Amino acid sequence: MASTVLRASPSENIRGDPVLLLPVVVAAGLAVGRLGLHGHFSGMRVAADLALSWALVAAALAVRERPRWRRAGWLLATASFAVLGADLVWAASSALWTLGFLLAGLWAALLVHLVLAFPDGRPWSRVAQIAISGAYVATLGGQLVGAFVDPNTRDVLGLAPHETVAHTVDRTQQITGIVVGLVVLVLVVRRLRVLGGPARRAQGPLLVAAAVTASSAVFCLGSAVATDSVSSALETIVRAIAISMPLGIVAGIMWSRLRRPELSELVVELPSGAGGMRERLARALGDPTLEVVYQLADGRSVDATGRPVSLPDGTDRAVTAVTAGGEEIAALVHDPALLDEPALVESVRATAGLVLENERLAAEVRSQLAEVRASRGRIVTATDAERRRIERDLHDGAQQRLVTLSVALGLEATRADPAAAAVLSRAQDDVEEALVELRELARGIHPALLRDQGLEAAVEALARRAPLPVTVHGTVGGRLSDPIELAAYFVVSEALTNVVKHASATEASVLLEWETAALRVAVVDDGIGGARVTPGSGLAGLRDRLEALDATLTLESEPARGTTVRASIPCGS
């Protein structure tokens, strides 16, 4: 029901397969055994070379399961061939001796290439590129030049034999080899320190083996330079140590495979809470940087908490899509090294599909909730702006005209005859009453004092206007944002209105308290209590307004014990 789409493309497709070289290497190994008749040769050396060669073939076979490592496979196969090729110097034929002479050391250059361009065949850096080139020049190039001047009588290319020049060529090769060996050592150690997660697991054993091998090679070459003689025993030891490199590659692959049984945990333990699945997948895949991105039905991408996120498009992160029923439900964003373990990713993906589908639905709900919350906040903000506009319109329009009318009526009343004056005075009283009502209406819509002078002044004015003694305690220390001031003001205003209308209280007090990140407001009275928040009431509307700000409204109102209305309004930071 599910399939994996690997969006990050595997490295270039290399035709052919290193495994095809296997029979050739076997034949060459046997041939070396048959031909090894000339002069004095070391049985230990032949044994070490055969072991190294066959270990390289084994590694070449092992990397076949990883598309990105194919180039490494070729290098391994070629190196296995080069190891045996160099042993042709023990053959009786002069031509074969010369071929063996030319190939001497090539295997080492191939291994340098293998390590410094591991795993996808691209050199790690410019320095790595130079070291690889240096290794080839020192081995192949050096042996070619050496062949022209080598005094050995079996050298068919020895056109200008010269003892001193041949010695200088040897020396130059050895010193270059030491430099390359040291560079490899430094680069490998550095790489080991930065690699993490699945890449470290898969490549670590090879890198450690490379560091040990490079050290032994540097020691061997250094001793050759120092003593001016090549120790065959040391050379054999370096080859024996080099066997650890192909074995390291095999070990890395095995290590990655060994993790797979842990995947059963994925289905057994159902995750709890947002993002529980991410932790589990990260653990199963050994990639702490793993992220899960859920694809919602409306095309948006969100994380487990419902926050919108975008998928990476660079090459430093890889994306594996998870589909269910033909629909893409999620994407795993991970270390590209995991692409080397397609079977691992596939089994995780298949196992996790169902749980991921559940988490996606949860993420969708969270995302919609966040959307609703945001839109509720926007509605409150828009309503407040509208209230402000209406208040200003009332003040600038109707109120101004009525005021002028009232003053004019008063003025006329003073000079009219007594009968007309009485009529005018009554008219003025009516206008005054209308003005009072209008003023109250405007104040309820959006208090001008709050806008101009802030919460404390506006609350003090509410207290002064109340028909019972109201004391205000506490301070908020300056201006707060519009929605917060307005919400707090409406809490006090609504609570005091209720006190006057329903509480039969003799006094009330208002408490304003500014705490880190929250404004607390409380209105306490000594009335009859028993108040409740009923649907459609002023307090219910107030609670909606407060919830849009993630604020809370609580009501304590035991019968005969007074009423306390409390609000806590978070103010962000």
Place this chain on the structure above:
Amino acid sequence: MIVDDHQPFRAVARELLERAGYVVSGEAADAAEALDAVAADSPDAVLLDVQLPDRDGFAVATELAAAGDGPAVVLISSRQADDYGRRVEACGARGFISKSNLSAAAFAALLN
């Protein structure tokens, strides 16, 4: 002098004050005009609306008070004193009259 952006109100106020025996030196519709007119005419008192199109009446009153022996300022507004908290006292004005309560007597009471 009368400062208010609402022309019909200025007309009513002028008549009210003139009938009580005051001489209205001039009228202004915004803060800038008001400050220019005060500098030109040196009135004894200014009836100053709180809400003006360019700056508010408190700012104008503060500026006039800072100049030293300026005119006595009486603030007026269609809102009530309550709506402005302590700003009236703070700006150096003689007092505040809600527009609908404006009368020559109230004006005179604040000036003396």
